[in-house]
Amino acid sequence: MNTQRHTAARHTGKRIGYVRVSSVGQNNTRQLDGVELDKTFTDKASGKDTHRPQLQAMLDYVREGDHLFVHSMDRLSRSLRDLQDVVEALTAKGVSVTFMKEHLTFAKDDSDPMSMLMLQLLGAIGQFERSLIKERQREGIAIAKAQGVYKGRKPVLDADAARTLREMAARGVPKVDIAETLGISRASVYGYLKA
Incomplete structure (x- = not known):
């Protein structure tokens, strides 16, 4: 003690x-x-x-x-x-x-x-600004979809890199290590694994 x-x-x-x-x-x-x-x-x-x-x-x-x-x-x-x-x-x-x-x-x-x-x-202002940005983004996507020009986000990885990602995951490599190796976010790793 x-x-x-x-x-x-x-x-x-x-x-x-x-x-x-x-x-x-x-x-x-x-x-x-x-x-x-x-x-x-x-x-x-x-x-x-x-x-x-x-x-x-x-x-x-x-x-x-x-x-x-x-x-x-x-x-x-x-x-x-x-x-x-x-x-x-x-x-x-x-x-x-x-x-x-x-x-x-x-x-x-x-x-x-x-x-x-x-x-x-200042924290409330920051949160409000973030909400406004997200709202404008949603409105912009809705307009682009209505005009038939919205294609969604471009893939972060090409087909070979996406295959490598899936192989790493199948071998049990932790998601954070996969993200770091491929230079993408963990959210992107999960997105590719769900697709």
Whole structure:
């Protein structure tokens, strides 16, 4: 018991970065450019929910006294509820969270009502923007379908790569490894396996 207390006391806070881009092709280098970090977790996935491997790894990794840096709130989550839940979970754990773009920092026992209001307002605006984009996208697809010009998304993989994907899956290769090998998302892997 004393050993555990002693180990916990020796932990010196680390500077952790979390980076998220929506697709494999997007550049993630500018998000925390110039911020000195001890470790960075990077997801190439949508921010619609918290089911992201590197987000979960970061949440498991951080300890009391650590400081998390994120470029902006929408990089952590596009959902207001998820954004609040993640920030609350981190600060309850004793981890400080800084959003660089918004110039906001949240920490345990920090009851700054203005910062909380900004988190809720900016998070709600981000979620609203995402809803508008999705609505416009649906409207555009509906118009294109009505005009007979909508062909759907182009396949991410050619026929040979799709065959390789199915062979890897049949051999029991984990979906995340298949996605990484072929440079596509896990969602795309599942899509090809369903087709």
